[in-house]
Amino acid sequence: MTLFVWGYLQEYEKERDDILDAVDTVFRSGKLVLGPSVQKFEDEFAAYHGVSHCVGVDNGTNAIVLGLRAIGVGPGDEVITVSNTAAPTVVAIDAVGATPVFVDVHEDNYLMNVDQVAAAITERTRCLLPVHLYGQCVDMAPLEALAAKHGLPILEDCAQSHGARHHGRLAGSMGKAAAFSFYPTKVLGAYGDAGATVTSDPEVDANLRRLRYYGMEDVYYVVQTPGHNSRLDEVQAEILRRKLTRMDDYIAGRRAVAERYVEGLGDTDLVLPKTAPGNDHVYYVYVVRHPKRDKIVEALKSYDISLSISYPWPVHTQSGFAHLGYSEGDLPVTEKLAKEIFSLPMYPSLSISDQDKVIDAVRNVLATV
Known part of the structure; x- marks a missing residue:
């Protein structure tokens, strides 16, 4: 048995009673989709990061897809990011019809070389997408300065950086929006696929909530903007709530x-x-x-x-x-x-x-x- 599999089983044995209680709590509630567990997790995860809103989604890839769409990125646009990342970062950019534009990384810490970003910006650039990789953050101050100079939003990819801080600021609190994955191996992992996108922008939050629910808002069956079925599952949300405290x-x-x-x-x-x-x-x-x-x-x-x-x-x-x-x-x-x-x-x-x-x-x- 590999050490990874053994480690997963060790964690489950230690937390088994709480995990099973979380599942039972949801099943007994009778509210299995977008119920109280999702709402509470969204509130608690947003509070942890000091942001105003969290929108739970079905996986980390769609957290980026919906994040890009919510800030207005679409076909014909360019998104500057890195190639030294998990493929889903780039798959998500492609999924909205945008073109990924790559800059290199630093050899000593493997993170985005922000010094190369300015030269990569064109009239088609619509977003800067830093990947906080392996557990630490990209150098954000110069990236934020570039974003402000060119009027570009930053979408942070935080799939690998739950709880990481950069000059005291949490990963996920520094951009227009930020995307998280809760794949089981993550620092904060679910027991299956799960993700979330966070923001302090009320318009982006409203866009995200429509997009994860087919594009519907106040009236069921009425689509305002074609969206997705990308809802965070109640069971995973309740498990994540428990694990967030740890x-x-x-x-x-x-x-x-x-x-x-x-x-x-x-x-x-x-x-x-x-x-x-x-x-x-x-x-x-x-x-x-x-x-x-x-x-x-x-x-x-x-x-x-x-x-x-x-x-x-x-x-x-x-x-x-x-x-x-x-x-x-x-x-x-x-x-x-x-x-x-x-x-x-x-x-x-x-x-x-x-x-x-x-x-x-x-x-x-x-x-x-």
Whole structure:
């Protein structure tokens, strides 16, 4: 059994009574769609982030899709983002008919290189979409200055940054709107697909609520703007409500694991995560680098340690996005990282003995590759 699967089961066993009570609470309420659990979660998640509104949706991809549509992005528009991200970020841009325009990332922290954004802005640019990746935030001050100068909204992709702070500000509180995923592996994870888009703009909030409900508003069966069926499920909302009260504990657990990795691997030639200035990292994943990545990952399998790579194929090099016209070499840092990065096991319930197992195995492998 992989460490990830074991970690998931450990968390479930610890929280099982509360999770099952959440399910029972919803089933006994008789309100299974857009009921009190969704409303309460939306209120509580918005309050946690210090924003005015939260709109629960069915998954993180649609949180971006609806976020883009709600701020007015559509066919023919351009959205500036990065290729070093999960493909759903870019799939969402394509889904609204817009064109993703990529800038490169920093080699030391893997985040959007904001210095490249100004040159990427054209008369068709309608949105800046920073991805707060791996558990920490993009450098927002210069990006916000560019957005203000050009009159562009910022939509934050916060799928990997629940609870992360940038100069004291929470991820999700710095843009016109922000999209979250609650996929089970996330810092705040549901027991299935779930997502949300947050904003402090009442017009954007109203747009989001219409868009997630077919485009309807006050009168059922009357569509004002063609929308989606993208509602957050009541069961997932109730589970997320319970888990939100424990999110700071989840983050503390992840940081403790990260500190132990530094203690155990800091003297090796493995490149460990670097926290960007002003950031409070939450370590959604613990991404490391080594030029012999593939040999290391393969060798660790003999220790029953299977590791993931986030991400081995940059989005701009994938066949599904060939129409964008990018070539190998266009984003050299992103392409270099894709050959070197991999993730060590990271979740709050990872035991010290399992951490030691990973550390010892990595050290053994590094001594032989």
